[in-house]
Amino acid sequence: MPDDMFATIDTAIRETAGVTDALLAEGGEHADLASTVAFSLAKQRKQAPVKIAQDLVAELKKRPELSTVTIEAKGPYINFIFGKAYVSDVIRAAVKPGYGNLETKTQRVVLEHTSANPNGPLHVGHIRNSIIGDTLARAFRKAGYPLEVEYYVNDMGRQIAIVVWGFNNLDSTQLPGEKEDAHIARIYIAANREIEKDEGITQQVNLLMQRVESGDPATVEKFKKEVSRCLDGFRVTMKNLNVAHDKFVWESDFIRNGSTEEIIGRLKEKPQAREDETLYLDLSEFGFENKYVIRRSDGTSVYAARDLAFHAWKGKNFDRVIDVLGADHKLIGAQLQCTMKVLGEKVPEIVFFEFVSLPEGSMSTRAGKFISADDLITEVRKRAFDEVTVRRPELPEDERRKIAASVGLAAIRYDIVKVSPEKSTVFDWKEALDFERQSGPYIQYAHARACSILEKADDVTECFELETEQEIALAKQIARFPGIIKRVVAELRPNLLAIYARELADTFNSFYHFEQVLKSEGKVRDRRLTLVLAVQNTLKEALETLGIDAIRSM
RNA sequence: GGGCCUGUGGCUUAGCCUGGACAUAGCGCCGGGCUUCUAACCCGGAUGCCGGGGGUUCGAAUCCCCCCAGGCCCGCCA
Numbered sequence: 001m002p003d004d005m006f007a008t009i010d011t012a013i014r015e016t017a018g019v020t021d022a023l024l025a026e027g028g029e030h031a032d033l034a035s036t037v038a039f040s041l042a043k044q045r046k047q048a049p050v051k052i053a054q055d056l057v058a059e060l061k062k063r064p065e066l067s068t069v070t071i072e073a074k075g076p077y078i079n080f081i082f083g084k085a086y087v088s089d090v091i092r093a094a095v096k097p098g099y100g101n102l103e104t105k106t107q108r109v110v111l112e113h114t115s116a117n118p119n120g121p122l123h124v125g126h127i128r129n130s131i132i133g134d135t136l137a138r139a140f141r142k143a144g145y146p147l148e149v150e151y152y153v154n155d156m157g158r159q160i161a162i163v164v165w166g167f168n169n170l171d172s173t174q175l176p177g178e179k180e181d182a183h184i185a186r187i188y189i190a191a192n193r194e195i196e197k198d199e200g201i202t203q204q205v206n207l208l209m210q211r212v213e214s215g216d217p218a219t220v221e222k223f224k225k226e227v228s229r230c231l232d233g234f235r236v237t238m239k240n241l242n243v244a245h246d247k248f249v250w251e252s253d254f255i256r257n258g259s260t261e262e263i264i265g266r267l268k269e270k271p272q273a274r275e276d277e278t279l280y281l282d283l284s285e286f287g288f289e290n291k292y293v294i295r296r297s298d299g300t301s302v303y304a305a306r307d308l309a310f311h312a313w314k315g316k317n318f319d320r321v322i323d324v325l326g327a328d329h330k331l332i333g334a335q336l337q338c339t340m341k342v343l344g345e346k347v348p349e350i351v352f353f354e355f356v357s358l359p360e361g362s363m364s365t366r367a368g369k370f371i372s373a374d375d376l377i378t379e380v381r382k383r384a385f386d387e388v389t390v391r392r393p394e395l396p397e398d399e400r401r402k403i404a405a406s407v408g409l410a411a412i413r414y415d416i417v418k419v420s421p422e423k424s425t426v427f428d429w430k431e432a433l434d435f436e437r438q439s440g441p442y443i444q445y446a447h448a449r450a451c452s453i454l455e456k457a458d459d460v461t462e463c464f465e466l467e468t469e470q471e472i473a474l475a476k477q478i479a480r481f482p483g484i485i486k487r488v489v490a491e492l493r494p495n496l497l498a499i500y501a502r503e504l505a506d507t508f509n510s511f512y513h514f515e516q517v518l519k520s521e522g523k524v525r526d527r528r529l530t531l532v533l534a535v536q537n538t539l540k541e542a543l544e545t546l547g548i549d550a551i552r553s554m
Numbered sequence: 555g556g557g558c559c560u561g562u563g564g565c566u567u568a569g570c571c572u573g574g575a576c577a578u579a580g581c582g583c584c585g586g587g588c589u590u591c592u593a594a595c596c597c598g599g600a601u602g603c604c605g606g607g608g609g610u611u612c613g614a615a616u617c618c619c620c621c622c623a624g625g626c627c628c629g630c631c632a
Contacts, residue, residue: 296630518591
């Protein structure tokens with residue numbers, strides 16, 4: 001609903017009842033908005049809530065600014081139902097391209113997501129990060145924010161050193177047709193097996209890490225080569241998932257440009273700094289009991305130090321810094337935020353998501369226990385192609401493949417984004433391959449159905465005067481969209497959009513089965529076609545914000 | 555041992571931050587609907603001590619405390 005409507009009613013209640021909080025909220029099935037202010041006034045006025053509600057309604061009805069709103073007392077509740085003029089305005093806005101776009105902002109936002117270690121392919125856990133992040137990114141752009149999306153490339157960690165050791169010491173020939181990231185995983189897994197057998201290898205790995213930090217050209221080159229190859233693999237996977245980054249930022253750059261040393265220097269001056277063999281921060285005054293190590297005894301920096309430099313850099317270039325991270329990063333994320341505050345730097349906001357596990361236990365790249373995103377994409381597309389072939393046998397094969405790719409993508413993205421990030425999940429093939437209710441394809445189908453009607457209608461004479469209960473219900477569902485976008489970016493909860501899109505599809509499907517569009521005549525036909533156009537446009541905008549193709553036929 | 559997250563019909567899940575009108579939907583189950591705009595659909599039905607126990611409140615799935623269960627974290631890894 002438009003904010004001004006909320007604000008108008010909110011103010012009216014506060015003035016009429018003489019309260020500071022109108023207790024105004026969405027009225028669900030009862031009303032567009034409802035207030036429970038009568039409850040809270042009962043004690044003070046020594047009157048029954050029902051009586052207070054009745055009295056307030058009588059007063060509110062006198063206000064000219066509420067003349068188009070139906071106001072009624074239902075027991076102690078005060079219900080507000082918007083008039084037809086409101087519904088007309090909504091549809092008028094919703095038929096225009098870009099419906100749901102909010103006003104342009106000047107606040108610059110940087111969003112980091114995925115940032116998986118380049119030691120093996122993206123698996124179904126990593127892409128939860130990608131999909132949450134990419135959906136947030138799309139929502140931020142829709143909400144009018146200038147946005148940069150970054151991938152932080154961890155190119156100098158122990159895992160990468162292990163990969164490089166493997167390429168140096170093991171048979172590392174790439175198999176025919178083997179994707180780069182899968183190749184790297186194979187060598188990484190094999191190298192880890194060798195390390196388990198021979199502890200001496202760890203020394204060689206440490207040596208590699210020291211060399212890369214000191215900038216030894218040959219070692220740096222080797223690290224860069226394998227990391228780049230892995231990222232090439234990631235790019236293919238992410239493209240298939242409709243996930244995009246504006247910039248890949250390399251961790252090692254923050255060593256080479258001196259900013260890590262600079263941050264370490266500043267940290268040394270802080271009262272929380274402690275130096276013995278290592279340099280670490282004592283953050284116990286903020287509730288962190290463990291040491292926050294910044295530099296190893298051999299003089300090399302740790303991930304935390306480079307991460308601080310990276311975030312300081314982001315804070316200088318952007319007004320709002322957001323990271324999407326797995327729940328295993330909660331502690332270090334909180335320590336990072338705390339340290340940034342100590343340094344007087346901008347504190348990043350962090351969206352955490354809980355783990356995706358397999359029925360047999362948690363995933364592990366090192367142990368080779370994971371389902372890769374590439375395998376998931378292949379399977380889902382195959383299943384989608386079979387489905388399309390059954391439903392549309394008359395279409396040429398390349399057409400069916402195209403639809404299957406879009407349907408498969410929708411199934412994967414929706415399946416992941418619909419769940420609240422704070423919920424841990426167990427990967428389930430049956431659910432991933434389900435194209436029915438509460439799925440991405442279900443919403444695509446509703447959109448394609450609307451497109452089909454519009455196609456057959458030839459011309460649409462716009463008419464915004466809605467009448468029936470089904471029409472009004474659908475229009476009010478459409479009206480919620482801009483508010484949903486606003487909430488997604490304010491609360492950093494992309495699943496709200498997923499739920500909304502499904503509810504809009506539900507409402508449209510009901511409308512479709514109860515109200516004839518093409519077969520009605522005159523004004524009725526005009527207004528219903530206009531409504532279908534509004535739904536189609538809103539579904540399209542919502543799907544695209546979810547990173548799902550709004551295909552016109554399926 | 556400590557910290558964080560989660561616990562809602564057989565299964566999955568919304569709502570929880572910002573307390574309010576019969577707790578949201580899907581899968582599965584039972585029954586109905588394709589000579590009708592795309593049935594990847596729609597309509598109806600059964601299924602809930604909202605993990606357990608206390609507390610705050612006129613009112614608690616929602617806020618507070620305790621307990622139980624599961625996940626994650628507590629490294630000179632990232």
